[in-house]
Amino acid sequence: MSEDGAGPGGRIALVDVNNFYVSCERVFDPSLEGRPVVVLSNNDGSVVSRSAEAKRLGIKTGTPWFQLAPSAPRWGLVARSSNYELYGDLSARVMELLARFGTWQEVYSIDECFLGLAGDEAQLREAAGRIRSAVGRHVGVPVCVGVAATKTLAKFANHVAKRNPHLRGVCSLGSMPPGEAEHIQSRVPVTGLWGVGARTGKRLNAIGIETIADLKAADPLLIRKRFSVVLQRTVLELNGTACIPPVDERADRQQVMFSRSFSTPVSTAEQLDEVMAVYAQKAASRLAAEGLRASVLTVSAGTSRFSGEAAFPAATVRLPAPTQDPIALTKAAVAAMRGCMVPGTAYVRAGVVLTGLEPADGQETLEPFAGPQEQRQLGGLLGSVRAKFGESAIGLGAGGLAAPAAWSMKREFSSPRYTGEWAELPVVRA
């Protein structure tokens, strides 16, 4: 029985940038190619990203730099301070580019996303290869692509691609020789699986489940009873039944994003202002819902995969102070997009990503510009009007949608038909 038990046309790719931060540094400093490189956390504290050469030296993530510094010259080890603006920027470009290849996209973290793919096995392999070379050519970072019938198996396939250089960065489980995936699964500890942490791993070991293959063979109902519905889904997914649906926007500890395709292409700066105003406000409300504020904002846009010329402008700005204020975020997003878009280019997607996140419950930050108090109150007002009357009821500036803009995505902006009361609602302008 092969891994590809799902119906025709439905496959999932997991695309993941190799050693993301180090790879970003190499884009701008090719002399780092082939050398052991580490990227250090804030204030150059400890290792957060390692090149393959650094991994081979036995350097572990989290190692304090002062322990490595004495040996660095002897090893030829190069350290870089983390540059989150750069990483945010390249991440946005990678994601915009990848969106062209999928029937859907779920950005899972700063450097990985799931993509919906369709086609037969040969087409899937070909698509995975094109994905890999497109990211290399347009952005300059190396990725691995895992393709399978479920998200859990796509993650596993990606793991196989990473660890087997002869696969040249691409592993589609459906193309593996019979029994080979099973053979690997029987050697990889169960904690190597997406979503299985160390604690769950220990409890699984206690009932004799050591490897991925063991978990795959386990009784889903028993797993549900002794563990959780979540782990039961993992068992089902290992057996080829897709049951973890795509998540539209994910807020994790690293980033909050809002990214969408338009119903019609957008090619003027004014239209992109509108897009940015709406998307920044969406991201801001998500930020508020998570109780976070952001210190870095990235905007991006992308052209259609069907248009000859691929363009993926992106810009990242550090905000004057960490904020969750929709007005500050909207202004920053509009200005950043103005700075990188090229009028006349037909964009079909755009996104706003907020990074450098921190809890908003700490000390209140005073915005350097006028009226922080009013701005905060306004943010709260916008949120409560939206909660009560829907997303299109009220908005800021260019995003104040009295009627859906021409570019608006059908699903997101299908506003209710306004009645007399709706028209009475005040529109707040920044």
Ligand SMILES: [Mg+2]
């Ligand atoms: Mg990665």
